[in-house]
Amino acid sequence: MNLRAAGAIYTFEMARTGRTIWQSIVSPALSTSLYFVVFGAAIGSRITEIEGVAYGAFIVPGLIMLTLLTQSTMNASFGIYFPRFTGTIYEILSAPVSAFEIALGYVGAAATKSIVLGLIILATSFLFVPLQIAHPFWMLVFLVLTSVTFSLLGFIIGIWADGFEKLQIIPLLIITPLTFLGGTFYSINVLPPVWQTITLFNPVVYLVSGFRWSFFEISDVSPAISIGMTLLFLSLCLAAVWWIFKTGYKLKN
Amino acid sequence: MQRVADYMPQSMQPIISISNLSKTYASGFRALKGINLDIRRGEIFALLGPNGAGKTTLIGIVCGILKASQGSVTVDGHEIVKDYRAARSLIGLVPQELTTDAFETVWATVTFSRGLFGKPRNPAHIEKVLKELSLWDKKDNRLMTLSGGMKRRVLIAKALSHEPQILFLDEPTAGVDVELRKDMWQVVRDLRSSGVTIILTTHYIEEAEDMADRVGVISKGEIILVENKAELMRKLGKKQLILHLQKKLDALPASLAAHNLSLAAGGSELVFTYDTKAERTGVTAMLSALSSADIGFRDLATTQSSLEDIFVGLVSERS
Incomplete structure (x- = not known):
């Protein structure tokens, strides 16, 4: 296995993060802090507790997920789309690297970025709201699995896209709405029964619910189902990546 | 196998x-x-x-x-x-x-x-x-x-x-x-x-x-x-000597037939093709044959085919 190649891609991508630290780390951390100020401190103080958890604290896992999902997809999709756009992909295609190693480099770097970002937001939230983490291990498991899964999804989008618009369309028009409607700011139990059922088709519900459970031991669906759904989504993304390299889809004519 | x-x-x-x-x-x-x-x-x-x-x-x-x-x-x-x-x-x-x-x-x-x-x-x-x-x-x-x-x-x-x-x-x-x-x-x-x-x-x-x-x-x-x-x-590296004639020729005189000559530019040029690597290029013999036939020239030039000529020739032959 050519781990040096995966390492080279990883280092390259992390260096790119270093160069764009305002855009990739500071800006998302700042915008999440604004949510805490508005929903946590200002409005949150007037909202009653949800299942014994203060509203400001209740939204923390959801907000971390919101950032994780959008940033993982954006970062990973840019990472692979850019070499395609500029043409530097020729070097990766002509190198003695397997699909797995390429994906490991790009997805690994995007996921690392997201995990760091998630932890920064978590640390920031302690400044604004009283917070407890009931299951730190499972919290990290959800954090890592979600980052990896959505980085894989981003990687797929970056290969599928053939323009900057397509690159943005899925994060903006699909992932953001699904996250907002997936229980980031509320428990889906507050919805009318019909909408509760419909919401269960939203994969983000399982991520947010499982993540929230690791903090407060309250959840919309059982944590086991959450983990199962996360793994299922991860496997689907892995299968898609495998297929892309197998067929050379959009990479090799 | x-x-x-x-x-x-x-x-x-x-x-x-x-x-x-x-x-x-x-x-x-x-x-x-x-x-x-x-x-x-x-x-x-x-x-x-x-x-x-x-x-x-x-x-x-x-x-x-x-x-x-x-x-x-x-x-x-x-x-x-x-x-x-x-x-x-x-x-x-x-x-x-x-x-x-x-x-x-x-x-x-x-x-x-x-x-x-x-x-x-x-x-x-x-x-x-x-x-x-x-x-x-x-x-x-x-x-x-x-x-x-x-x-x-x-x-x-x-x-x-x-x-x-x-x-x-x-x-x-x-x-x-x-x-x-x-x-x-x-x-x-x-x-x-x-x-x-x-x-x-x-x-x-x-x-x-x-x-x-x-x-x-x-x-x-x-x-x-x-x-x-x-x-x-x-193989393809021929050299050509081009003689710009004083008077146009309608046809190549029979006395010159033995030399590798051809008329060009409507009879105002004679082109002598030879191999530079050969032991005898035949340039001297050709020139003395010209003077016995009383054909005078104003100017002369030589060209050697480059890879480019060969290449252009090959590609255009195909198309």
Whole structure:
């Protein structure tokens, strides 16, 4: 296995993060802090507790997920789309690297970025709201699995896209709405029964619910189902990546 | 089935063997039509051909950037699809387009290439490559601040970063000034003397003439000629002496028929074709025959066919 190649891609991508630290780390951390100020401190103080958890604290896992999902997809999709756009992909295609190693480099770097970002937001939230983490291990498991899964999804989008618009369309028009409607700011139990059922088709519900459970031991669906759904989504993304390299889809004519 | 190649010592076997290679793009365009070509170990092979002949497609397939529609390629005995790791790690590719990461530094991008090809870090080697290509003082510059010629050299440095046995240079001197071109060819000569096989495409035919051991001509997706350059030049390297006559001739006088002469420019020029390598060129005999026939001339000129003439001749013959 050519781990040096995966390492080279990883280092390259992390260096790119270093160069764009305002855009990739500071800006998302700042915008999440604004949510805490508005929903946590200002409005949150007037909202009653949800299942014994203060509203400001209740939204923390959801907000971390919101950032994780959008940033993982954006970062990973840019990472692979850019070499395609500029043409530097020729070097990766002509190198003695397997699909797995390429994906490991790009997805690994995007996921690392997201995990760091998630932890920064978590640390920031302690400044604004009283917070407890009931299951730190499972919290990290959800954090890592979600980052990896959505980085894989981003990687797929970056290969599928053939323009900057397509690159943005899925994060903006699909992932953001699904996250907002997936229980980031509320428990889906507050919805009318019909909408509760419909919401269960939203994969983000399982991520947010499982993540929230690791903090407060309250959840919309059982944590086991959450983990199962996360793994299922991860496997689907892995299968898609495998297929892309197998067929050379959009990479090799 | 045993091939003839199996009985040859390794050094005699071609380092790249392309057989029956075809490529049809999704658009239906047939870029390559059953290419058969062997590249010998340690040679400089120049691939010439007009735009759209299939040069870049051919290189793209050998290097793993494009998929072949049919046929096979082996690189030092390794099949390029099945055994891609072994095959590709031997190859360095300098693409035609100047594609670089704008924000990276020279040092970072060259180091990246070495890692990508699975070689352990070796700053001393990178330093050597950058110095040879006169890039050392630019090593901390971002790529976007470099001129076109320097970017070209960065691409060469990237390809050499992992110490390849085979180097593909796709139009390496396009947009590079004369001085730099000389430096670049010195690097190529040094590589060749260290045993690296070099395949280049160029449209500066004088460069192929100057550098190559063998020349291949590709046109419309077919290899129409592969020949030792010296042989090719000798075979087709005719020299012509053109005599601008004082008076037009309607026909060649019978007394001159024995000489290899022909009338041109409506009878105002006589063209004498001869072989410079022959023991007797026949120039003196022809000139004395002219004076006995009382044919005078105002001026004379000689031309020697270059690889370019040969090349243009071959390609136009086909089309």
